[in-house]
Amino acid sequence: MELVLLLLSVVAAGVPMVAYLLLMRWMDRYEREPLGLVIAAFAWGGIGAIVLSVIGSIVLMLPLGLATDETTAMFLSVSMVAPLVEEPAKALVLLLLYRSRQFDNATDGFVYGAAAGLGFGMSENFLYFASTAGEGVGAWVIVVILRTLFTGLMHACATSMVGAALGWAKFSTSPRRKLALPLSLLAAMGMHALWNGLAMAPMVFEAGAALPVISFLLFPVEFIALFIVFQASLTSESRLIKRELKEEAARGTLPGAHVERFSKWSARRDHASWVPKGVDGPRYIELGTLLAFRKNQRAARPHDAYYAEEVIRLRRELRELLGAPAES
Secondary structure (H helix, E strand, O other), X not given: OHHHHHHHHHHHHHHHHHHHHHHHHHXXXXXXXXXXXXXXXXXXXXXXXXXXXXXXHHHHHHHHHHHOOHHHHHHHHHHHHHHHHHHXXXXXXXXXXXXXXXXXXXXXXXXXXXXXXXXXXXXXHHHHHHHHHHHOHHXXXXXXXXXXXXXXXXXXXXHHHXXXXXXXXXXXOOHHHHHHHHHHHHHXXXXXXXXXXXXXXXXXXXXXXXXXXXXXXXXXXXXXXXXXXXXXXXXXXHHHHHHHHHHHHHHOOXXXXXXXHHOOHHHHHXXXXXOOOOOOHHHHHHHHHHHHHHHHHHHHOOOOHHHHHXXXXXXXXXXXXXXXXXXX
């Protein structure tokens, strides 16, 4: 039975996290991130961040193990050391993706951060599931349920905060943008530390049995709050598309009747009902959406020639796709 549970641990660790990942990418309605970059963030979380976290934990635990008793060292390892090393390790991939032209806004950062967190959660969950395989089916099932519904998602939520903050800061002109990374990392580590500390305290100190219940009640509130932030980011994208394409309609780049449809997810999915016959609907929507984003980015970075050139290129391609005469 132990071997069966060990094999099932691979499935139980991988399938839910991959399902969460696909759901998150599907919810990115207006400009989905390249699947390759999302997978890269997921793989980093599942491999690179795990390796860095193990090394960092060993380094930080050496002095703690010498200075404290075993019980206290165990609690500090879970509630302090883990958040301190794991959150920066997961977020490192966001700093690498930050320079990508595909990393455009808070929604993009949210998706990449969630991907890294889910990858980390998958690998960590497997280690826990495998270590519980020898304790019987009942214990194994409880660990699988709790870590799948809570701990794996906690990792995704924590890193998505960092990603969303970086995405917001990338094209923001606010002086507060420099605080985005340190403050979001502190928030991610705080969420992680609160979850671990409340959940593990009774197991380590044999006291405070109600603490895990508080942790289980707090996490859904945090998850819902982050979901609202994600939806707000999507709404912001919708408004940006509408605002920027109104200007393009006035220029004659595209029909004014299409502007509202570009900014509504339901209309985008039903593009066959409004995109002119003979026009590649998905390509048309892709070009129009990208033009709206590039115009907004050009305004934030007026000295970057790339965005100015992209706006010109996208306008030209849109007009060619619609069969409209080139701009004079």
